[in-house]
């Protein structure tokens with residue numbers, strides 16, 4: 001019940017960039033929205049100026065959201081790199097994000113296994129980081145605001 005599986009309309013699997021700048025308003029962003037915009041801008045700059053890998057971002061350049069909010073989109077299935085992809089079944093892997101305890105679970109709908117790849121590890125790590133930065137995790141330290149942690153980590 002706590003797992004949030006975000007679904008996207010079919011027919012949106014065009015190349016990344018084709019819908020850049022498109023914004024979806026099907027969910028209120030509220031508090032997370034105040035942290036999202038500066039984080040997006042900082043990661044856009046880091047990607048363009050310092051070569052930050054798009055796969056290491058905690059915000060999504062394409063959907064303009066936190067990584068954990070749109071990782072379920074078909075546009076995050078990348079067979080070439082193994083992101084959300086089961087090689088054995090040649091099938092897109094589903095992802096469930098639990099916003100309460102920060103669990104990010106990937107499973108192939110055919111073989112029901114989690115691909116043990118660096119891509120899987122990267123998705124789990126960045127989605128958990130985006131949950132934390134968005135202030136969605138109850139266990140974050142009360143004395144430290146997520147955006148302050150992020151600002152420090154960027155300048156480290």
Ligand SMILES: [Zn+2]
Nearest residue numbers: 060062063070
């Ligand atoms: Zn996205």
Ligand SMILES: [Zn+2]
Nearest residue numbers: 086089108111
């Ligand atoms: Zn499989």
